[in-house]
Amino acid sequence: MKNDLKDLSNPEKCHGAVSIANQDIGSLKPMLKSMLLIRKAEQHLALGRKNGLIGGPVHLGVGQEAIAVGISQNLKSTDYIFGAHRSHSHLLALNPDFYRLFAEVLGKETGFSKGMGGSMHLYDQQNGFYGSVPIVAGTVALALGAAIAAKLQETDHIGLAYIGDGAVEEGVVHESFNLAKIQDAPMLFVIENNLFASHMNISLRQPSDMISRFAVANDIPYKLVDGNDVVAIAKASKELIDDIRSGKGPALIELVTYRWYGHVDWRDDVDVGVERSLDDIENWRKRDPIKRLSKAMIDAEMWSQNQEVDLNNELEESMKSAWDKAMSDPYPSSDATLKYVYAESKNDS
Amino acid sequence: MTVKKHNYGTAILAAFEYLLEKYPEVFVIGQGLWSPWYVGNSMTDLDKKFGIKRIIDTPVSESACTGAAVGASLAGMKPIVVHPRMDFMLYAIDPIVNQAAKWSHMFGGQAHPGATIRCIINRGGEQGAQHSQALHAWFAHVPGLRVVMPSTVSDARDLLIASVLCKDPVMYIDDRWLYEQEDDLSPVVELDLLSQRPMITQDGSDITIVSSGHTSLLAREAAKQLDSKNISAEVIDIRILNPLDADVIINSVKKTRRFLVIDSGWLSGGFSAEIIAKVLEKLPVDSLLIPPVRMALPDAPAPTSRVLEKDYYISTNDIVKRATDLF
Incomplete structure (x- = not known):
């Protein structure tokens, strides 16, 4: 495999504080808080799964929080955002209501998908989140269709699909790149390149580790960014999204990152991972997107360790009570399985 | 009452024209739409009457185009995706079976992808195994999909209109061996697909x-x-x-x-x-x-x-x- 990502995929690089030049606390603190919230929420889910309280699989993105948080700085609730199997962060970055996420993952009717989706099928249209599903690349063409709708409706809304480096190996993603370009659709392809598809390293799956090469092939503008630098992600995606909204057609942003847990649940998957090691994980932890932002803010004396401890405690406390509440919420009623198959049943007509 | 002589193909065309005239959220996407000889006389000149923004001829990408129709329906449109041969549509099973059919259920009835998937069974003519399949039974097996097969001239028009106006995803399956049937058509009355029966x-x-x-x-x-x-x-x-x-x-x-x-x-x-x-x-x-x-x-x-x-x-x-x- 060609290592076109160079330092971006080298776990021993990019450990330092992120650049916050020209940024103020007003924009940085919400991003820090959002990343922390997502991490803590996912750690709750990891624990809940480990303890057997969560019945189904959870695909955690701890270590990858900067991507959804950075991108979401530039999204509106009227956009059409679609996720995949690892989408807790994509939703929480738009709507920090971790209580409804907990309820959903626990199968409760107070959850984002009324207890019908669980971790892998999340929905929150009021905040622009049109759905996440676990079929790899399953929503990419759907997001493109929503983008085509936005264009037909003559709005400045955009379609957005979060796509992993594994999903890029599906044919429909390439069909979608091509169709988006030929339709000039207002569409942002967000590539979360965490170097793994399930257990398998990208070096064993693709001839280059740089997904942006497919943007080049389709004449789609792109940016390749450190996926653990929330400030850089927010800035780069703003430029692309502004262009998309002004009618310049689709764009792609590739963010290089790493997940600390394995493909599914709380384990690190070193044993089943191909080309995955404790050393790598340890090094990638040093590229922690939260610590790198926090350090930059503390160095600039706009933030302090004490404030961070307070924020942590505050989040911890509210999550505990949200978890308890979700645990005691009701499950969907027994008619739910048949009730939601169609918009209406013939008995209602 | 005005009465007009139609055949099955022009009845489908009449449905497209009715929908595109009356409903701005209707658009059509699929292969061959700017030169629709693949589909008999059922889509003639739609691109000229309604413009190529709403009549979208596409790359050879059944999966992305069908997925795009499903996604557009979630964004408030009433898309019709056209597959001139049912066989070719099999590249699009994922957006039909995994996505459209499941969408309402997976999200607790909060969203309904009301896309219409029109596909044509096109048998005979020595075209053989990959231009001939009648796979309606497969799709009828899938909860969440409504599967419609019109056999008469009036159903060809009226069930297409009803399918597009339905909130759920609908497979509208027509058959090239029906196109020559002739009949009179009365003015359109919109039917509720849910109240249609054998x-x-x-x-x-x-x-x-x-x-x-x-x-x-x-x-x-x-x-x-x-x-x-x-x-x-x-x-x-x-x-x-x-x-x-x-x-x-x-x-x-x-x-x-x-x-x-x-x-x-x-x-x-x-x-x-x-x-x-x-x-x-x-x-x-x-x-x-x-x-x-x-x-x-x-x-x-x-x-x-x-x-x-x-x-x-x-x-x-x-x-x-x-x-x-x-x-």
């Missing part, structure tokens, strides 16, 4: 013949010939394969006590078995005078050579002979 197209008392799509045309023709042999056939066109309401069929079989099901797909695991099962499980065991009979395609891909092809497909005469033998 329809008795000819009353009879001796045998119930049930079919869908092209085989319904054959059944209607066969029934006329059976009349001249003093066999009174009750002919039922299924029309809506999923969700299936079998009451009208059950009541007919109760009356005639002979039961012939004809399907344009294959025999094994096919829709004819579903019809028989749905009926028999509701009737006492001694209801029938003779066991139910199925006619369907042999369990083999469509051959190309004309001699083999002629044997492969069901003809009106085959139906007449089979039905006559039951007396």
Whole structure:
């Protein structure tokens, strides 16, 4: 495999504080808080799964929080955002209501998908989140269709699909790149390149580790960014999204990152991972997107360790009570399985 | 009331024109739409009348185009995706079966992808195995999809309109062997797809013949010939394969006590078995005078050579002979 990502995929690089030049606390603190919230929420889910309280699989993105948080700085609730199997962060970055996420993952009717989706099928249209599903690349063409709708409706809304480096190996993603370009659709392809598809390293799956090469092939503008630098992600995606909204057609942003847990649940998957090691994980932890932002803010004396401890405690406390509440919420009623198959049943007509 | 002579193809065209004129959220996406010779006379000049922004001819990407239609429907549009051959649509099974059919259920009924997927069964003409398949039974197996097979000129128009106006994803399956049928069409009355049922197209008392799509045309023709042999056939066109309401069929079989099901797909695991099962499980065991009979395609891909092809497909005469033998 060609290592076109160079330092971006080298776990021993990019450990330092992120650049916050020209940024103020007003924009940085919400991003820090959002990343922390997502991490803590996912750690709750990891624990809940480990303890057997969560019945189904959870695909955690701890270590990858900067991507959804950075991108979401530039999204509106009227956009059409679609996720995949690892989408807790994509939703929480738009709507920090971790209580409804907990309820959903626990199968409760107070959850984002009324207890019908669980971790892998999340929905929150009021905040622009049109759905996440676990079929790899399953929503990419759907997001493109929503983008085509936005264009037909003559709005400045955009379609957005979060796509992993594994999903890029599906044919429909390439069909979608091509169709988006030929339709000039207002569409942002967000590539979360965490170097793994399930257990398998990208070096064993693709001839280059740089997904942006497919943007080049389709004449789609792109940016390749450190996926653990929330400030850089927010800035780069703003430029692309502004262009998309002004009618310049689709764009792609590739963010290089790493997940600390394995493909599914709380384990690190070193044993089943191909080309995955404790050393790598340890090094990638040093590229922690939260610590790198926090350090930059503390160095600039706009933030302090004490404030961070307070924020942590505050989040911890509210999550505990949200978890308890979700645990005691009701499950969907027994008619739910048949009730939601169609918009209406013939008995209602 | 104005009356206009139509055929099945122009009836479909009339539905497109009606929808595109009345509903700005309707658009059409699929291959060949700017040169629609693939689809007979059913889409002629739509691009010229309604513009290429709403009539989108596409790259050879069935999966992305179908997914895009599903996504656009979630964003408030009423898209129709067109697959000129059902066989080619198989690249798009994921957006149809995994996404559209499941969407409402997965998210607790909060969103409904009301896309219409029009696909055409295009048999014969020595085109062979990959230009011929009638896979309606597959799709009728999937909860969440509504599956519609119009066999008459008026249904060709009215069920397409009803499908597009329905909130759920609909597979609208038409058949090139129906396009030459002619009939008059009265002005459009919008039907509610949910209230459509199998329809008795000819009353009879001796045998119930049930079919869908092209085989319904054959059944209607066969029934006329059976009349001249003093066999009174009750002919039922299924029309809506999923969700299936079998009451009208059950009541007919109760009356005639002979039961012939004809399907344009294959025999094994096919829709004819579903019809028989749905009926028999509701009737006492001694209801029938003779066991139910199925006619369907042999369990083999469509051959190309004309001699083999002629044997492969069901003809009106085959139906007449089979039905006559039951007396």
